[in-house]
Amino acid sequence: MLLVFTNKITPRLNFIFKHYFVRILNIPVSFTTKVEEFVAHNGPKITYAKNPLGTEFFIRSNDLLFEQGINDIDINVSKWDDVPCFFSTGETSTIPFDIFAAGFYLISRYEEYLPHVQDKHERFPATESIAFKNNFLEKPVVDIWAYKFLNLLKEKFPNYKYTKREFKLISTFDIDNAFAFKHKGLVRNFGGLIKDIANLRFLNIWARFRTILNFQKDPYDTYQKILDFKKNKNVETLIFILIGDYTTFDKNISSTNSKFISLIKSLGDYVKIGLHPSYFTLKNDEMLKKEKSRLENITNTPVLFSRQHYLRFTIPETFHNLIDLDIEEDHSMGYANNIGFRASTCTPFYFYDLDFEIQTPLKIYPFAFMDTTLNVHLKLDTKKSLNKILELKEEVKKVDGTFISLMHNEVLSETGNWRGWSNVYAEMIKD
Structure with missing residues (x-):
């Protein structure tokens, strides 16, 4: 000691x-x-x-x-x-x-x-x-x-026996859009079709019709891939479900959709399921409580961890709300537009509340990068994205820390901007 x-x-x-x-x-x-x-x-x-x-x-x-x-x-x-x-x-x-x-x-x-x-x-x-x-x-x-x-x-103190910790990798997925085309109803699909036509996205139009007519699998239905990677590489995997009502920023399918409910239940048989609180829960703790209850009613298990949609949180208010709802872990600690370590550590830590000067029971899991940060915001190709990911991973390995990735189900779709990203993911979890 x-x-x-x-x-x-x-x-x-x-x-x-x-x-x-x-x-x-x-x-x-x-x-x-x-x-x-x-x-x-x-x-x-x-x-x-x-x-x-x-x-x-x-x-x-x-x-x-x-x-x-x-x-x-x-x-x-x-x-x-x-x-x-x-x-x-x-x-x-x-x-x-x-x-x-x-x-x-x-x-x-x-x-x-x-x-x-x-x-x-x-x-x-x-x-x-x-x-x-x-x-x-x-x-x-x-x-x-x-x-x-x-x-x-x-x-x-050379005679003291020091115990080295082990490097750990945690793969996390946010499910913002469970499906690209399926189960979204006539109005949303028609609206999407009009946008595709206006933007001359002919491949999207073709994929939309083929998917709706059951000639091909929905592009965002990559869940078996995720589970296969988890099983074959023995990688710890967490999935966060956006289950809020439809808004400009929350565009998942309805939480009452039987296919969506079935998907959540089936995923829960193989991985831990967490809450992805919707955009407007930032200033509405009742909405947050409602969404947590909604997910628990589907999984029949307590929801113990979460990650804010759009990584939209304020300190300390958001964490106060999570603690009040008995959430034990938050996975939002990172930036949307930049990769790296927001809290300058790759070790999970407990939230210290400066308002009340106490260590709280809420454990914060900081992630190293988000897929859309590399692909969309920084506009890096797959090679440069992988290099950045491996550089971050190496920094964590040097200190035997916890390397946490944030990705979305569409990253493995091999469509549009995500072509080649299945290989990026495979290389990231390789060892």
Whole structure:
């Protein structure tokens, strides 16, 4: 066990130290404010304070972990070797910055509580983040810092037995459109046909008629492919179902459609099913509650995890609503228009509520990329998309983290812009 001496044990300090040592480094940690207890400890130990007690492993503390509420903080990014860092410390500190305050700032999403310019969907954009502005969005710097810190611990305490964690891959799919053409009714199909004609999408017109007349399988019906990949590659797979009412931004088929209900039930036999709260649940907690109940009535099991449609959430309000509905996991932590690590970590963490200064029971699973970010927003071809995905995956593997992908069922359709993406997915889960 690692013992930390500090002048004051706060909820913030307890939260971020346990993220580093328990969740990333597999090192049990405890705290003390008593000098004699610290001196008597025979195992690994560090001091986290303004001044060292002696010549021990010492990290000079920033004030952030001992404050309450939100303050406007000046951030000056420097380098720890070749890794970006901030909250610099003095020369007496074993490392040149306060790794714990910096980690807390990033993981608590402190900057998202501060005034910022929202995008057109009322989201916090990547361009407002310290990670984007300082070119480390595509690196899980919190985990990188942890592993560099671990190397120094091993030098200082070589006899302690360290347990290495294992790299993990989680494949997730959002079902925004269960089917491209089928089960959408006459009006929606006629409207889609008019749009196809207006945009001269003749292949789409042909596919629409062939699908409706049962001459071919619906292009978005890729569920057996997903299940085959899961089985053959033994990859953990989660599926999030959009089950809200039809709106401009929510265009799945009706939740009362028997084919849709049958699909959800059959998928639930093989993978875990989560909720994909619709666009307007952002400001309507009753709608969120209704959709959760709707999905539970179909699956006959409690819905315990979710991901916001359009990745549309605000901190802390959205997470408060999820906690109130007994949701245990959220998978929305990422950006729609940029790839990378929104919270600068590839390790699942518990949401820390800065309004109430507590660690909540809601566990946040940060994803590394979304398929439409690469294909639609960044307009990368399959080769460049795969290279980006593998680069992100390699960054996670270096720190034995959790690599989470966000894709949609149409990514395996091999139609339109998604031609070649089945191979991209296969390569991503290869090992």
